[in-house]
Amino acid sequence: MWQEGSIGIPVDKATGKSYITIHYALKVYDEPSEFGINHGKISKLELRQDGEIVANYDRGWDICPTTKEAELALYILLNRHN
Template identity: 55%
Template sequence: MFHYWFKQYDEGSEFGIDGGRISKLMLKRNGEIVCNYDRGWDVQPVDEDTQFAYEILVHTENF
């Protein structure tokens, strides 16, 4: 199970993921950060499950 947090704006920006509305995103699993974007990548998705969770959030919330 993942826990997530993100900061989202009404419109996309140069700081957003792929120019989208999410400028900050953190995914945690078992208390460990497995993906972190803070106006740029700090921790890219660490495995396939994390990548899938990330893609769901970006697909539904970023544009």
């Protein structure tokens, strides 16, 4: 099943922002798979930050998370869906 949404990642107030938004699209299955992230249920994932792709997984990493916010969003999604 495909899912889309956004995650707000808190940031240091010195930046002038209270959070950074990470938009995600993912394909998640009912059961874990050898093709899923860490052999889990997410087989496809795209993360965008400020309109740029900051992570992409399609049965393997095309783009590993490139920002700390993308890494945090990935951990949140893995926790939620695995």
